[in-house]
Every structure is written in C-alpha cells, then in structure tokens.
Amino acid sequence: MSLPLHHPGDALLMDYAGGCLGEAGGLVVATHLALCPGCRCAVAELDAVGGALLEELEPDALAPGALDRLFARLDEPPPYEEPPTPPRIAPPAVPSLIPEPLRRYVGGNPAAMRWRMMAPGFQCVDIPLSRGERARLIRMKGGAAAPRHSHEGLELALVLDGGFSDALGQFARGDVAVGDGSIDHKPVADPEGCLCLSVTLGRLRLTGAVGRFLNPFMRL
Incomplete structure (x- = not known):
C-alpha cells in the first residue's frame, strides 16, 4: 500500500498535539495518523517537546499536610478486588476501509451505514460530534x-478509499x-469513486454561475 502524499501540514499537527484543534478537526488528523507513519513520528516528536517544556516548569507548592495525608492513605489496606478474568483471544482483525479512531464513531462497514442522498452521485453519513x-x-x-x-473557514477532506x-x-x-478561503475548487471523483471523511469549519461558498444564486440557501 502506498503512503499518503498530502498531509495536514505543520500548523494543524501542532494544534492537534497541543489539544486545541477541536473534535472534528482532531478526528481527521487522528485518522490520517493511522494511515501515515511520517505524521505519526512528527506528532510523537511534538509530544516529546511539549513534555520537555512541562518538565522545566516550576512545580506548584503542596498544600499543608498533603504529604502526611498521602502516607496515611498508603497505610490503608487495599480494597478487595475480584481476580482478573483471563483475556479472550480475539480473532484476527479483518482489514477495514475505516481505520481507528473513525471506526469508533461510525463502525467499520460502510455497507451497513445509513447513507442519505445529497445530490446525484453523492451520498453522506452525518457523524455525531x-x-x-x-x-x-x-x-x-x-x-461525480x-x-x-x-x-x-477551513475544509478538511481525508480520502479513505x-x-x-x-x-x-x-x-x-x-x-x-486542506481548503480555505484562498481555494476555489471543484473536486471530481476518480473512475472507481471516492469515500472520504469531510469536515467543514465554517460555511461553504458556491462560486459557479448557478451556485452563487444558491448561497443564501446553503446550510453549514
């Protein structure tokens, strides 16, 4: 399988590593990471840098008596716990077009999803966020x-198939x-079709001859 050639970019990877990208954008980046070892390494390096910076911060002072309370809790007998159940051996994973973490939201079988028509040649499944x-x-x-x-705003589209x-x-x-206000485009599916995860952070603005008249009726 070939590796991805188009990536989210440094700014989005930094926002993702810093936890400030939001759930929708974070879902696209996290799913891309499942398919892109290069970006996984980049995010791991950003996490390491962030961890090093945290270690350089001065620790907050402990509240009075905090250490004594900690030692007192260590002397308490541990609560009874049931012995762990032996783990079940899972069957070999079936390859899926839907990688984690997206699979947690929609499942792994596109054929079982409830698709609705958007336009001729287009179907969609809304993902609850x-x-x-x-x-x-x-x-x-x-x-199509x-x-x-x-x-x-920003549009992110991750190709799954x-x-x-x-x-x-x-x-x-x-x-x-990655699209923004500087991009004016008309995506066309390959002959075998296309399945993608799409996130739009802001409104679409139709720019074609007919589309301009439809903009007042467009929803997010």
Missing part, C-alpha cells in the same frame, strides 16, 4: 463532481486535502 461541530462521510460515484466552491482530483492535485487513500 459534540459542541455542534460537523463531520461527514461522503461517498461519490466515479466521475462537486459544485465549484470556496470556503469561509478511491480518490478525487481538484485544483490542489490528486488525492488517494490517506491523503488530506
């Missing part, structure tokens, strides 16, 4: 083209397309 953030699985038929659009092409290039499994 907290705090009103939105993420979707989008399935495009071969040759999305309306030409730009963004009032097949691929698509647009003004930014050709994207295959594991690749992340």
Whole structure:
C-alpha cells in the first residue's frame, strides 16, 4: 500500500498535539495518523517537546499536610478486588476501509451505514460530534463532481478509499486535502469513486454561475 502524499501540514499537527484543534478537526488528523507513519513520528516528536517544556516548569507548592495525608492513605489496606478474568483471544482483525479512531464513531462497514442522498452521485453519513461541530462521510460515484466552491473557514477532506482530483492535485487513500478561503475548487471523483471523511469549519461558498444564486440557501 502506498503512503499518503498530502498531509495536514505543520500548523494543524501542532494544534492537534497541543489539544486545541477541536473534535472534528482532531478526528481527521487522528485518522490520517493511522494511515501515515511520517505524521505519526512528527506528532510523537511534538509530544516529546511539549513534555520537555512541562518538565522545566516550576512545580506548584503542596498544600499543608498533603504529604502526611498521602502516607496515611498508603497505610490503608487495599480494597478487595475480584481476580482478573483471563483475556479472550480475539480473532484476527479483518482489514477495514475505516481505520481507528473513525471506526469508533461510525463502525467499520460502510455497507451497513445509513447513507442519505445529497445530490446525484453523492451520498453522506452525518457523524455525531459534540459542541455542534460537523463531520461527514461522503461517498461519490466515479466521475461525480462537486459544485465549484470556496470556503469561509477551513475544509478538511481525508480520502479513505478511491480518490478525487481538484485544483490542489490528486488525492488517494490517506491523503488530506486542506481548503480555505484562498481555494476555489471543484473536486471530481476518480473512475472507481471516492469515500472520504469531510469536515467543514465554517460555511461553504458556491462560486459557479448557478451556485452563487444558491448561497443564501446553503446550510453549514
């Protein structure tokens, strides 16, 4: 299997490592990490740097009597615990198009998901997230083209199967397309179709001749 060629970029990886990317964006990056050893190493290095910086911070002073209370708890007998149940040997994992952590949200079988029609050639599954953030699985038929659009925020699209092409290039499994207000594009699915995880942080802005008239009716 080939390795991804398009990555989230240093800024998004730093935000992810720092825990400030949000659930939707974090889901895209974390799923990309499952498919990209290079970005996994980069995030591990960022975590190591963050840990080193924390070690240089001056520790907070302990509350009066904290050490005595700790020693007193160590002298208490441990609570009774049932002996652990021997672990079950799991069957070999079946390869899935849906890697972790995305699998925890939607399961591992796209055929079992409840797809709904977005437009001719496009189907989607909404992924429930907290705090009103939105993420979707989008399935495009071969040759299907999305309306030409730009963004009032950030758009992240992670390819899970097949691929698509647009003004930014050709994207295959594991690749992340990052769009913002400077990008005006019209993604077109490869002949075999495309399955991707899509996150839009802000509104889409249609830019085609007809799309401009539809912008007032667009939802997030």
